[in-house]
Amino acid sequence: MSREFDIVVFGATGFVGELTARYLADAAPSGTRVALAGRSEVKLTAVRRRLGKRAATWPLIVADADRPSTLDAMVARTQVVCTTVGPYLRYGEALVTAAASAGTDYVDLTGEVPFVRYSIDKVGDTAASTGARIVHACGFDSVPSDLGAYGLYRRAEADGAGTLGTTTMVVISMRGAASGGTVDSIRVIAEQAHDASTRSILLNPQALSSGPGELARGDRRAEPSDAALVRAASVDPSLRGTLAPFFMSSFNTRIVRRSNALLDYGPAFRYGEAMSVGAVPIVSTIASAVVAAGLGIGLGAMSFKPTRKLLDRVLPKPGEGPSEKARDKGHFTVQTFTTTSSGRRYRSEMVAQGDPGYKATAVMLGESALALALDRDRLPDRAGVLTPAVAMGDALTDRLTAAGFAISVREL
Structure with a gap:
């Protein structure tokens, strides 16, 4: 609480950064101390002007991922740094290091397995010693997934129903566009996948399950495939047809x-x-076979330089996004199914309005930052490189529910 700010939004001049800042301007409790950060004071001033009256006095901080000293100075002033500056493999290393060293909580939107592994190995011990919570994946990737399984765990524990067995999240419906930032992250991963060590991380189902310097060897056959077609009834008897691979699984x-x-x-x-x-x-x-083939062809095309150049002409670029009308029309419904060790079946569900990669993600990222900044007495006593469920758990679930998300767990 001795810090000058509760939250600094780093990357506020980017498309999703501005959406997140706008959400905080609309939804943060009165008195929340927010600052906007980015490379250009001129652009930051323009963003602040567009955010309206509540943000009119928010301070501006000039900081640049290529100038680590500016990041050190920025994180020392705030309880939480909320960053949308990706691809994180390209721009995120200096910031996560600065946050861990300063004992500053950190949230981001990364969907990059190698970056999270880097974070665990390079700053995990430092963050644990300074008390920093480094929390990756606080948007559509991977809050619905993480809180879905966590909700089942908490309900089974409360019911005395035993531990969780095979658990599957199913995207029931979704309307929205892939963000330019997500596409750019895929570009970077496709480029780095040519490196054998990076490829081994990408193919390891337990790539993030171990501590600093302790990369576990994961047997790919021990976990469900990310690319297989799935008979729906094998997930739960209430489901029909064949399920396709989910592109962010x-x-x-x-x-x-x-x-x-x-x-x-x-x-x-x-x-x-x-x-x-x-x-x-x-x-x-x-349809599932077509989706699976499309994903394979798309990733292959991304990793091959000539075809990647062609895709770059049509795919969204960082800083681009759909209109407000299109963002408002978006939505998603995900359900997560499990059977416990006692044989009881449960289903968790998360339903939200707004484009998953833009409007809904801004809510999830904004509420994650608010939970870390304002709900510290409710948070688990943990530090280091964490996940949304481990770092914020019930506090984040309650915040998202209050923000209009429908989140539930029921026994089947």
């Missing part, structure tokens, strides 16, 4: 498995993700 699953490693959901816990493409058996099977 290769990141989300690693975050949820890290939560399991830190909280212990049970010895039989296995976690996978899939996406509903319809309930009619033949139609959904064909």
